[in-house]
Amino acid sequence: MARATAVAAFAALVAVLGGLWWFILGREAGDPFGPCRTSQVAGGTAAIGGPFxxxxxxxxxxxxxxxxxxxxLIYFxxxxxxxxxxxxxxxxxxAVELLAERGFDVQPVFITIDPERDTPEVLAEFTDYLHPDMLGLTGSAEQVRAASQAYRTYFAKREGDDPDYYLMDHSAFSYLVLPEHGFxxxxxxxxxLEAETLADRAACFLERA
Known part of the structure; x- marks a missing residue:
């Protein structure tokens, strides 16, 4: 009985390892960016991004x-x-500067979640200070929320006593988007995550694009 149990356990382990081996190789074989990925997205990468x-x-x-x-490289x-x-x-x-040193042109994009205060003029001053190529985007409340939902980000206004001075709760992720592949x-x-590490990870995708 003990031997039969051991044999069954060994067979189960082989099956699990075999399945894991197939999953890893299969994913990398069908996904050109498989070796670069360090995160997982529920529903796959197609679940993030879209028209706005x-x-x-x-x-x-x-x-x-x-x-x-x-x-x-998009940030909300x-x-x-x-x-x-x-x-x-x-x-x-x-990170964009570090990538440029390696020969990769990447556009930093800043999408506001506070269109009430972030007018185009305010955004222009903000992005110009950070990087000459950074693009600032705003819009109506509906347009901003639609873009946020496309990238599955979260934000909410904190109500306070002064309507002109308030904070926003929000997620803090940056999204790498490639023209032919999307997110x-x-x-x-x-x-x-420091700039050097981000640049290293982004370069892996850019090299395989």
């Missing part, structure tokens, strides 16, 4: 097809954010 219509920092109405025509935040957003956006700008990977905030 927003207003650029120059005041023009633009679509995703018009502004994401090159590799882009707001310019009145006291700490997280400027830190993350600055990290992204530094391919997300990266955590600057407190958990």
């Amino acid at each position: 219509e927003l207003v650029s920092e120059t005041g023009e109405t633009v679509t995703d097809a018009e502004v994401l025509d090159e590799p882009s 935040g707001y310019t009145f954010c006291p700490d997280v957003c400027p830190t993350d956006a600055a990290r992204n700008a530094e 391919v990977e997300f990266f955590r905030g600057a407190q958990g």
Whole structure:
């Protein structure tokens, strides 16, 4: 009986390892970015991203097809954010510079979650300070929420006594989007991921695009 149990357990282990081996090799064989991925997305990468219509920092109405025509690193935040957003956006700008040194052109994109205060003019001043190529996008409340939902981000306004001074709760991820592939990977905030590491991970995708 003990031997039979041991044999059955060994067979089960072989089956599990075989399945894991098939999963890993199968994923990499069918996914050109398999070796680069360090995160998993429920529903797959196709579940994130999609069409949007927003207003650029120059005041023009633009679509995703018009502004994401090159590799882009997208962040959802707001310019009145006291700490997280400027830190993350600055990290992204530094990562873009590091990628440029390797020969990769990546556009940093900052999409506001606070269109009430983040006008095109405010965004332009904010993005120009961080990086000359950073693109700021705003829009109506409906347009911003639709873009946020497409990328499965979260934000909510904190109500306070002064209607002009308030904070926003929000997720803090950056999204790498490639023209021919759409969304391919997300990266955590600057407190958990430095610019050098982000650049290394992004370069893996760019090399295989």
